[in-house]
Every structure is written in C-alpha cells, then in structure tokens.
Amino acid sequence: MTRTVALFATCLADQMWPEVAHATVAVLERAGCRVTFDPAQTCCAQPAFNSGHWPQAREVARHFVRTFERADAIVAPSGSCTAMVHRYEQLFADEPDWRARAAALAHKTHELTAFLVRELRVTELGARFPHRVAVHDACHGKRELGLYDEPRALLRAVQGLELVELRTGEACCGFGGTFAVKFPELSTAMVDHKLSGLDEDRVDVLTAVDGSCLMQLRGRLQRRGSRVRTLHLAEILAAR
Amino acid sequence: MRPETLAQNVRDALRDPVLTGALRRATDTFAQRRQGAVGSLPDWEELRTQAAAIKAHTLSRLDHFLEQFVQRAEAAGTVVHWAHDAAEACAIVQQLAERHGAARLVKSKSMATEEIHLNAALATSGREPVETDLGEWIIQLAGETPSHIIVPAIHKTKEAIGQLFVDKLGVPASSEPAVLAEHARQRLRAHFAAADLGISGVNFGVAETGSILILENEGNARMTTTLPRVHVAVMGIEKVIPRARDLDVFLRLLPRSGTGQHLTTYQSLLTGPDPEGQGPRELHVVLLDNGRSRIAADERMQSTLACIRCGACLNACPVYQSIGGHAYGSVYPGPIGAILTPQLQGLPAAGKLPFASSLCGACKDVCPVKIDIPSLLLELRARAVASGNAGSGGRLEKLVWRLWSWCERSPRRHRVAMWLARIGARVPFAAKLLPPLRAWAASREVPKPNGKSFRATYRGEREGGR
Numbered sequence: 001m002t003r004t005v006a007l008f009a010t011c012l013a014d015q016m017w018p019e020v021a022h023a024t025v026a027v028l029e030r031a032g033c034r035v036t037f038d039p040a041q042t043c044c045a046q047p048a049f050n051s052g053h054w055p056q057a058r059e060v061a062r063h064f065v066r067t068f069e070r071a072d073a074i075v076a077p078s079g080s081c082t083a084m085v086h087r088y089e090q091l092f093a094d095e096p097d098w099r100a101r102a103a104a105l106a107h108k109t110h111e112l113t114a115f116l117v118r119e120l121r122v123t124e125l126g127a128r129f130p131h132r133v134a135v136h137d138a139c140h141g142k143r144e145l146g147l148y149d150e151p152r153a154l155l156r157a158v159q160g161l162e163l164v165e166l167r168t169g170e171a172c173c174g175f176g177g178t179f180a181v182k183f184p185e186l187s188t189a190m191v192d193h194k195l196s197g198l199d200e201d202r203v204d205v206l207t208a209v210d211g212s213c214l215m216q217l218r219g220r221l222q223r224r225g226s227r228v229r230t231l232h233l234a235e236i237l238a239a240r
Numbered sequence: 241m242r243p244e245t246l247a248q249n250v251r252d253a254l255r256d257p258v259l260t261g262a263l264r265r266a267t268d269t270f271a272q273r274r275q276g277a278v279g280s281l282p283d284w285e286e287l288r289t290q291a292a293a294i295k296a297h298t299l300s301r302l303d304h305f306l307e308q309f310v311q312r313a314e315a316a317g318t319v320v321h322w323a324h325d326a327a328e329a330c331a332i333v334q335q336l337a338e339r340h341g342a343a344r345l346v347k348s349k350s351m352a353t354e355e356i357h358l359n360a361a362l363a364t365s366g367r368e369p370v371e372t373d374l375g376e377w378i379i380q381l382a383g384e385t386p387s388h389i390i391v392p393a394i395h396k397t398k399e400a401i402g403q404l405f406v407d408k409l410g411v412p413a414s415s416e417p418a419v420l421a422e423h424a425r426q427r428l429r430a431h432f433a434a435a436d437l438g439i440s441g442v443n444f445g446v447a448e449t450g451s452i453l454i455l456e457n458e459g460n461a462r463m464t465t466t467l468p469r470v471h472v473a474v475m476g477i478e479k480v481i482p483r484a485r486d487l488d489v490f491l492r493l494l495p496r497s498g499t500g501q502h503l504t505t506y507q508s509l510l511t512g513p514d515p516e517g518q519g520p521r522e523l524h525v526v527l528l529d530n531g532r533s534r535i536a537a538d539e540r541m542q543s544t545l546a547c548i549r550c551g552a553c554l555n556a557c558p559v560y561q562s563i564g565g566h567a568y569g570s571v572y573p574g575p576i577g578a579i580l581t582p583q584l585q586g587l588p589a590a591g592k593l594p595f596a597s598s599l600c601g602a603c604k605d606v607c608p609v610k611i612d613i614p615s616l617l618l619e620l621r622a623r624a625v626a627s628g629n630a631g632s633g634g635r636l637e638k639l640v641w642r643l644w645s646w647c648e649r650s651p652r653r654h655r656v657a658m659w660l661a662r663i664g665a666r667v668p669f670a671a672k673l674l675p676p677l678r679a680w681a682a683s684r685e686v687p688k689p690n691g692k693s694f695r696a697t698y699r700g701e702r703e704g705g706r
Contacts, residue, residue: 052621176598219684
C-alpha cells in the first residue's frame, strides 16, 4: 500500500539546505511513499514559542494546523519541529477547539526516522556511505519523541558505514534556539563539550536528525577549522 | 537580580578554570553513580510514577494534609509554628533562641534555612549557628553560599579547602580528604557538646504520624537534633506527605537520585520531643510558606512543589555543569532553581532565569518525581514576556516577534521574509550589524544558504498550492 506523505520541509531545510529536503523526498520515495509538498507551509512556530512569545506563536501554529490537517501523514526531517507540533497542546491550553485540532494533527506528524522505522518498518534503503559516522541525539527528538534506536537502525543498514558512538553521549549541543544568541558564550561552551573526542575517535561525519543542531555543530566545527563534516541523516540515507 | 547580572555571571563562570574542569567531573561522577543505583531497581519508572502521584495528590489537598500533620505533631508534643514569609520564620527561631537563653547554636544542612537567610538573621543578635554538615561548614568558613542543593561545596577543590583550613584554622597544609575531615570532626564535636539549640531542615513531614524525617550521611544532623536541649526544624509546607508508608517510595528514590546511594547513612525519624530521655526537651517545627501556597494554587505550576531536593537535575544539566550554582544568583540553582526562584521571588526579580536553558530536557529525564521542568520553563517564559519582565528582551524583541508572526502566517510574506534572510546571510557585514547574528558569529560560522530554496527547485507533486 502506498502511503501519501505531506512533507513539512522545515524552514532550515527549505531555505538554507534544500539538499536535506530533497534527500528526505528521495528517501521517502525509495521507501515506497508518494510525497507531496504544499507551498502554503511556513514555520512550525517553535522559535517564538520557545522564546515565550506565545500569542505570536499561536497565530503561526494555527496556520500550520490549517495547512496540514487534511493530510494523512506529515513527515519532517527534524525532531525539534516535529516535537513542536506535539507541543501545540500546551500552546493552546486555553483554547479547547484548537487544542483538539492540534492533538489530532500531532498524532499523524512524524519525524523522518521515526516514520521510516516505526510506521513503515523500513530500515534497508539501499544507501552506501563508506565513512565513520557519529550520530548526535538531538534533545527534542531523543527526549520528546523517544528517538534513539531509529536513527541507529537506519545507519547500521547503510553499506560501508561505520557507526561510532559519541563520548559525550546524549549531551545537548547547546543550540536551544534563541538561547544560542542570548547566552552565546554558554552555548559555545556546551557545543565544545559536545564535540570533544571527535578527532580521537576518527569521526569523519557527524550526523543528526535536526537541522538546528547541525547548524550549531557545523558552525563551531568550521570555526575551529575541523575536518569533521556534518550531514543531515537524510543525506546519508539518500547517498549511493 | 538585575537583568544583566545573569549574563555577566555566566561569562565570569565560564572563565573560571576550576569551575569548568572540576565541576564537570564532579557532576559527571554523581550522574554516573545515580545511573548505577537506579539500574539496581527494576521498577524505577513505576516508583517515579507512584511518587509523582503521591505528590500531586498531596498538593491538591495541601491544607488537609497540613492540618493533619499539625494535629498529630502537636499530639506527640511538638510545638508547631506557622511562618508566612522569611522574616516571620527567622523571627520565630530568634525568639525561641532568646526564650531558651540559647547562645550557642548548631545547624544541619537545610535549603529552607538558606532560602530565608536564617544565619544572617540570627547573626544580628550574635547567634549565628555553626554549620555542621562538612560542605556547609567549609562554605561558612569561606564566607560563601552553597552552589549545589546537596553538595554545597561542589565548586571547591580539595586543594582549595586545604588552603582555606590553613587560613582559617591555622592547621598544617594538606589536601588529603581524610585529614581535612578529621580537622572538621575535632572542631565540630566541641560545638555539638556546647550547643543549646539545634536547627535542622526536614526532608519529609508525615501527616499520618506528625513525624519529621531527616536524611544525611555524616551523623551531624543526628547530633544536631539530639544533643542540644531544643530542636527547631524549619519545614517548607510542601514537604508534607500523607502516610508513613509513602516513605517506602521516597526513600528508594531520593538517595539514589541525589548521591547514587541505595540509602543515606542516617535516617532520623522524629516524632515529638524526648523530655525524659536523652533527646531534646522541646521540638519545634516552623512551617514555612514564603510563597509556596501561591504556587500550590497555580494549577500549571503546582508540580514545582513536588521537588524533593535531590539535586539530580543539577548534575544532569549541561548549563549547571558549565557555570555552577553561584552564577544563577539565587539560593536554588540549576533547573529546579530556574523554575522555583522566579515563583518565590517573582518575575521582576528572577524572570531571566527560565531563559538560561537550552530546553534539552535532561532534567526531566532524571527527576525522581517526574517534574516536567522544560514545560514549566516555557510557561514561565511566556509569563515573563506577557508581563514585560526581565529576560523577555524588551520592546524591540517583542516587535521582532510580531513582525515574524505576521510574515509566518502568510505563505507569500513567508517567501519574502525568507528571501531577505537568505540575502542577509550572504552579506558579509550583516553579522556585524545585527546583534543576534553578531552573538552567533563571535564563535560560530554563519551558515550560507546553498543555491536556491527547496520550494524554488522542487519538481515533484504540490498539494494545496495556495
């Protein structure tokens, strides 16, 4: 049975790294899905929500709900944006109608690796990527959506890929949205801790299911002149 | 705390090599011990669920359980006092000391007494209690404040403590923990023997029996509560639990979460004074509100009061691990401090604290009573912004979010805004002009967009097309 999937590209993949969104489409199609993209989509509202500007976040969340609520399944290449949709219930705590619509939407909104492994029960996608890869467990994906085995199962099925576990385990990368610019030195100290041990463990590529963590990790690695590359997990799964 | 103080504290802390090195090692060690101790209990998650349910039930009927506690405690001979705020609580202890002609006071570790600044209040009449917990005693000698809920001197290395002892006690230099502990033991014994009044906190107050439970590892709380002829326990009103058998749940959760022990070395369960025996002739319990009943009445924030002060969230928090406790500028540091302090002191004074978090959620994972700290941080952020309080970034930030919201609820405006952002990211001097970008670019490369956007290049099926 072909599943029709509405892609939520996320702002970062749509605007900054379109290759991530293209890779997401390729991976979903390889897994047998029919992918659609609604250009009416904008943002999930997380930046304003996390910054405490809830009235402004609510308006954007309403737009998200209206755009996607008719879809059968919504898939995003981001644990954080997906977790935000799952948090709409807190945002609409005082509006029962919108809370109900948001809850129904959250139920069918999935992060990419969760959708592949839990919904489609697919791990083998015919990818080939002969490098040493470490996966950063993005906090919202890990703690709000319970992602841990899913990205690993998919990476283990990639031909030639050597999976390396990070020494810093599940530690936060220090991004945290506006936290990264409100407390820039602290955010940097956290990412430096996160990155420790990469060279000793001869990591070639650091991956994650979240563009925002990758922006933080990549920004710091580049500034430090590191040879470690960052790639979104979808890009690895799409590699041949 | 002034709004700018927190940011400055954070910068100062990050420049302190002792903090950034030793603190991370210490908190990692506690976190690992906790992990080991938790692993020994197969029903850990079930226990957490039970504990959260007991606390939620208690907080929903706090008046009832407090009344029961008072009634049973008084029946056992305990004198119960109500303190509306810090000043009242301090005055009660002060008056008790005066009435009993107590000149020499000892105190065991208690965050509630830190919260009300009891030592400073008693010092005004020359009655500053001697701290008897080793860590607290070190902090008192150094003239500092605790930087951790259960490990007050976690920010000090053994070398620094050795030097402190040389300076303050005139003992030979050593950084050997056993030697340092022996110095403390010698001196503290003399204080215990001479003390007229002992002050403690309370871990749990049992409504059913009117008992108080005090957990500790050094025996100092046992001596503080038995040797002096008067014992005064300061207890936050949220410490009450309904039944003695609820302790079965909490005693398995608290030591494992805090120090990674299966059980603390001492558990003192005290029910009334001991006028005939060797214990104190009088036992006083000061029930401290100090903002707690307001939190209890706030449905969305009530779970803040479920906290059993284990400190696990501090050890797990990447922010606390990086900056330590003092940078928070409040008695309660770490994730629990970031939600509790703004509620105790109000958003104008501490509204910035909830923003000092990446919302990673590590605290929620380890909390033994399942407090959803990230959700509470978010709720407080929303309230800080709505009330125009510190941390919300002021009018300019509000304007930016309004503009953002206006753009993001329309696909057409979204496209224009994103187009501008893509240009902005490619303009070399943009990072110098815009403060948020400047803050980012100081230590990280600004991402450069690759070619055209996805929506401009996607050739597949489009749904909706509005």
